[in-house]
Amino acid sequence: MTVDRPLLSEEGAALIGLVREIADGELSPRVDAFEAERRFPRELFRLLGRAGLLGLPYPQEYGGADVPYELYLQVLEELAARWLAIAEGVSVHGLSCYPLVAYGTDPQRKKHLPDMLGGELLGAYCLSEPHSGSDAAALATRAEPGPDGYVVRGTKAWITHAGQADYYNVFVRTGGPGPGGISCLLVDAATPGMQAQAPEKTMGLRSSTVAQLVFDGAVVGTDRLIGEPGRGFGIALSALDGGRLGIAACAVGLAQAALDYAVAYAREREQFGRPIAEFQGVGFMLADMATQIAAARALYLAAARLRDAGRPHSAEAAKAKLFCTDTAMRVTTDAVQVLGGAGYVSDHPVERYMREAKVLQIFEGTNQIQRLVISRSL
Numbered sequence: 001m002t003v004d005r006p007l008l009s010e011e012g013a014a015l016i017g018l019v020r021e022i023a024d025g026e027l028s029p030r031v032d033a034f035e036a037e038r039r040f041p042r043e044l045f046r047l048l049g050r051a052g053l054l055g056l057p058y059p060q061e062y063g064g065a066d067v068p069y070e071l072y073l074q075v076l077e078e079l080a081a082r083w084l085a086i087a088e089g090v091s092v093h094g095l096s097c098y099p100l101v102a103y104g105t106d107p108q109r110k111k112h113l114p115d116m117l118g119g120e121l122l123g124a125y126c127l128s129e130p131h132s133g134s135d136a137a138a139l140a141t142r143a144e145p146g147p148d149g150y151v152v153r154g155t156k157a158w159i160t161h162a163g164q165a166d167y168y169n170v171f172v173r174t175g176g177p178g179p180g181g182i183s184c185l186l187v188d189a190a191t192p193g194m195q196a197q198a199p200e201k202t203m204g205l206r207s208s209t210v211a212q213l214v215f216d217g218a219v220v221g222t223d224r225l226i227g228e229p230g231r232g233f234g235i236a237l238s239a240l241d242g243g244r245l246g247i248a249a250c251a252v253g254l255a256q257a258a259l260d261y262a263v264a265y266a267r268e269r270e271q272f273g274r275p276i277a278e279f280q281g282v283g284f285m286l287a288d289m290a291t292q293i294a295a296a297r298a299l300y301l302a303a304a305r306l307r308d309a310g311r312p313h314s315a316e317a318a319k320a321k322l323f324c325t326d327t328a329m330r331v332t333t334d335a336v337q338v339l340g341g342a343g344y345v346s347d348h349p350v351e352r353y354m355r356e357a358k359v360l361q362i363f364e365g366t367n368q369i370q371r372l373v374i375s376r377s378l
Helices: 010-027 031-037 042-050 069-082 084-103 106-118 232-268 280-308 314-344 350-360 367-377
Strands: 123-126 142-146 149-160 167-173 182-188 194-196 210-220
Touching: 010 042, 010 069, 031 084, 042 084, 069 084, 069 232, 069 280, 084 106, 084 123, 084 149, 084 167, 084 182, 084 232, 084 350, 123 149, 142 167, 149 167, 149 182, 167 210, 167 232, 182 210, 182 232, 232 280, 232 314, 232 350, 280 314, 314 350, 314 367
Parallel strands: 123 167
Antiparallel strands: 142 149, 149 210, 167 182, 194 210
């Protein structure tokens, strides 16, 4: 990856150096095999956790590192440039820690967060359902009071880490219709009555397990309620602000990897007696790709600075997610074009980058939803 980060502090530069060392030494050599075999890299997440990379933006007192979000997102970008599924998994895990950090009680935090932030446990975030994706307030999974806690019935869909995670943040209906009837439960993976279904056969991110979760009378103790009853929808939306910035950073990392590969190829590939990079048709395309990536990076970093300053940033997170993921789709498509026929075969990674970029425009809120969020803020 060719990105220079001259504005980092000494500590920030050291962290990025560690991330690059791990990514180049442990991730890059494995990505092709794991993607081809649709194999989930659980041990690599444990490695990242033991290196302190799964709890970066969260409090040190619970096992995190108190790293500014601006720096955390640059870590995600570095990981995504080597292996998008890993970076996306780290982002999803961070999203799964947020409800407990922001809304949990002190006893809940002390009990659960050290293992969650320390990397021994891997989390998942369960909001979407088969019939409520963009319309999250219409979710139907229900949690009814029982003698031993909440009895949960329903189905969650498109759950990253389903069947692989150790715990799940599950948004359920504990009250009436609409957003005011939704609550958040922290559910252990070993809970009887909860079953992950067969993984989806996805276009990209093939080493990242995505599946439905079915709840058939699963009993979850009342001590696993995060926040007050009926507050779950607000928890979900505030969590997504950070999650969208994570996806924006992942998109920039993926786009940068595509640009780096396309530039290297264009310097070596010769036609009409000279490298194709010297032809305006190719050189200008590369220039546009580089400019779009630089603009996307600046946008997500600006939104992260607002978050770090404690200022409202929902619209800015939506803008970053929208622009960065659209940029990744455009840049990876152009990278395939630069390679020509070679870009269409799996001997080169740009065809994988292009397949992976598509889903970035869909999850954590489709880009149509981002436009809705932005337009409402104007």
